[in-house]
Amino acid sequence: MIRLVGVTKSYTVGDQLVPVLKGIHLEVHPGEFVAVMGPSGSGKSTLMHILGLLDRPTSGDYELNGASVLHLPSNELARLRNQHIGFVFQNFHLIPRMSAVRNVELPMVYAGVPRSKRRARAMELLEMVGMANRAHHLPNELSGGQRQRVAIARALANDPAVLLADEPTGALDQQTGGEILRILQDLHADGRTVMVITHDPRVARAGQRILHMVDGEIVREEVPDEP
Amino acid sequence: MIRLVGVTKSYTVGDQLVPVLKGIHLEVHPGEFVAVMGPSGSGKSTLMHILGLLDRPTSGDYELNGASVLHLPSNELARLRNQHIGFVFQNFHLIPRMSAVRNVELPMVYAGVPRSKRRARAMELLEMVGMANRAHHLPNELSGGQRQRVAIARALANDPAVLLADEPTGALDQQTGGEILRILQDLHADGRTVMVITHDPRVARAGQRILHMVDGEIVREEVPDEP
Ligand SMILES: Nc1ncnc2c1ncn2[C@@H]1O[C@H](COP(=O)(O)OP(=O)(O)OP(=O)(O)O)[C@@H](O)[C@H]1O
Numbered sequence: 001m002i003r004l005v006g007v008t009k010s011y012t013v014g015d016q017l018v019p020v021l022k023g024i025h026l027e028v029h030p031g032e033f034v035a036v037m038g039p040s041g042s043g044k045s046t047l048m049h050i051l052g053l054l055d056r057p058t059s060g061d062y063e064l065n066g067a068s069v070l071h072l073p074s075n076e077l078a079r080l081r082n083q084h085i086g087f088v089f090q091n092f093h094l095i096p097r098m099s100a101v102r103n104v105e106l107p108m109v110y111a112g113v114p115r116s117k118r119r120a121r122a123m124e125l126l127e128m129v130g131m132a133n134r135a136h137h138l139p140n141e142l143s144g145g146q147r148q149r150v151a152i153a154r155a156l157a158n159d160p161a162v163l164l165a166d167e168p169t170g171a172l173d174q175q176t177g178g179e180i181l182r183i184l185q186d187l188h189a190d191g192r193t194v195m196v197i198t199h200d201p202r203v204a205r206a207g208q209r210i211l212h213m214v215d216g217e218i219v220r221e222e223v224p225d226e227p
Numbered sequence: 228m229i230r231l232v233g234v235t236k237s238y239t240v241g242d243q244l245v246p247v248l249k250g251i252h253l254e255v256h257p258g259e260f261v262a263v264m265g266p267s268g269s270g271k272s273t274l275m276h277i278l279g280l281l282d283r284p285t286s287g288d289y290e291l292n293g294a295s296v297l298h299l300p301s302n303e304l305a306r307l308r309n310q311h312i313g314f315v316f317q318n319f320h321l322i323p324r325m326s327a328v329r330n331v332e333l334p335m336v337y338a339g340v341p342r343s344k345r346r347a348r349a350m351e352l353l354e355m356v357g358m359a360n361r362a363h364h365l366p367n368e369l370s371g372g373q374r375q376r377v378a379i380a381r382a383l384a385n386d387p388a389v390l391l392a393d394e395p396t397g398a399l400d401q402q403t404g405g406e407i408l409r410i411l412q413d414l415h416a417d418g419r420t421v422m423v424i425t426h427d428p429r430v431a432r433a434g435q436r437i438l439h440m441v442d443g444e445i446v447r448e449e450v451p452d453e454p
């Protein structure tokens with residue numbers, strides 16, 4: 001159970017205060033598939049970074065299974081991030097000097113998974129996203145959509161209960177995007193909680209709920225029709 | 228007049244030869260609006276880098292207004308790139324330590340434009356893409372779609388005759404993407420040559436021709452119906 005209560009986030013740029021999240025109230029139940037849509041700059045990625053324990057709110061609270069995460073020790077936050085939450089970044093954040101397969105293995109390295117098991121699982125995940133034949137390419141030897149797919153594979157490395165994906169099909173053609181959507185739906189069908197930021201109506205409609213953000217607030221909740 | 232004759236491009240990864248472009252024949256006439264579509268990894272960005280004089284073919288020729296560019300001295304190539312071709316990169320390539328407005332000014336610095344003129348034009352371009360209120364933010368203080376819009380503004384800095392845009396609306400919501408498409412259409416209406424790689428059918432339909440790439444080749448040309 002993911003719960004945000006009165007979450008705000010502001011940044012300081014020079015001497016300017018830039019308010020970005022202006023009071024977010026949000027509940028995501030275990031096993032839910034939630035989509036988040038909204039204009040460029042409305043705060044979607046900022047919200048997802050807070051949910052992914054990659055950033056802290058300026059004010060308000062974040063409860064995970066009834067307990068506030070804001071008071072957890074940093075090693076416990078790191079463990080949650082590494083093993084329970086898979087995060088697909090909007091700009092991928094692949095390690096430039098590591099090949100695709102080694103990028104996918106990295107979360108497993110942190111989790112202490114043995115070498116041979118890591119390699120087998122990483123290749124299996126790359127296979128799933130159609131990237132097995134580019135396993136040894138560096139990120140700068142991959143196309144935009146290929147990097148995106150490696151980032152998706154990496155997010156799944158430790159088989160997380162929660163998947164947070166920031167525009168996971170943004171760099172993909174219609175067909176490849178459809179394949180990724182099916183993967184997200186399969187992960188959801190297996191009981192995982194999936195939250196996706198997307199500009200693609202087809203991905204949003206796959207959700208059980210669509211949260212619409214404008215200017216730092218959730219202004220509307222939509223329940224798509226059964227497909 | 229842009230002309231590619233039998234262009235191939237291959238890379239070496241480890242001891243593997245990776246053929247990426249497999250014989251491209253292409254003509255783009257002055258003032259044309261051409262869209263390029265195709266699956267992730269099919270060679271679109273590689274093709275555009277060659278067209279933008281950012282990369283050289285492995286074999287074949289590239290003629291610009293009847294003369295081969297492959298034999299031009301590097302300062303002449305740099306001048307063409309800086310003043311005649313605007314390039315919007317798929318992953319934006321903004322300078323991390325420079326603010327949005329200084330990133331947009333950079334091509335004008337290379338072209339020797341005086342300081343006050345540069346600042347005025349850069350702010351005007353940022354205004355056009357809805358980014359004037361983030362002019363002094365660094366790239367890491369901007370959302371994904373905001374970086375994309377700054378990259379578009381920068382490509383237009385020296386008022387190029389040719390605009391090459393690699394998925395210019397990929398990170399944008401429907402509405403902002405529509406605004407960018409209108410900008411591309413206005414630039415085209417003013418007589419510029421516009422070539423856009425896109426996964427968005429709405430952008431592709433704005434073109435006078437759509438080139439479909441699969442596995443390193445142009446397999447089909449489509450003429451969209453009049454809108
Ligand atoms: N580190 C930062 N410092 C200052 N402002 C920031 C910072 N990070 C983000 N912002 C601002 O916060 C706002 C929201 O950014 P965010 O990345 O959450 O938007 P978004 O909804 O994901 O947009 P997009 O659809 O373009 O990805 C933007 O206006 C941005 O300029």
Ligand SMILES: Nc1ncnc2c1ncn2[C@@H]1O[C@H](COP(=O)(O)OP(=O)(O)OP(=O)(O)O)[C@@H](O)[C@H]1O
Pocket residue numbers: 134137140141142143144145146171172173238239240245247265266267268269270271272273274317
């Ligand atoms: N420097 C490189 N070294 C090796 N292979 C490369 C290199 N750059 C690109 N490639 C390969 O070339 C192929 C085409 O890449 P390109 O970036 O042109 O694809 P694309 O059509 O733009 O894809 P996308 O829609 O995902 O952006 C890919 O299979 C990629 O792995």
Ligand SMILES: [Mg+2]
Pocket residue numbers: 044045046090166370371372
């Ligand atoms: Mg974002």
Ligand SMILES: [Mg+2]
Pocket residue numbers: 143144145271272273317393
């Ligand atoms: Mg590309």
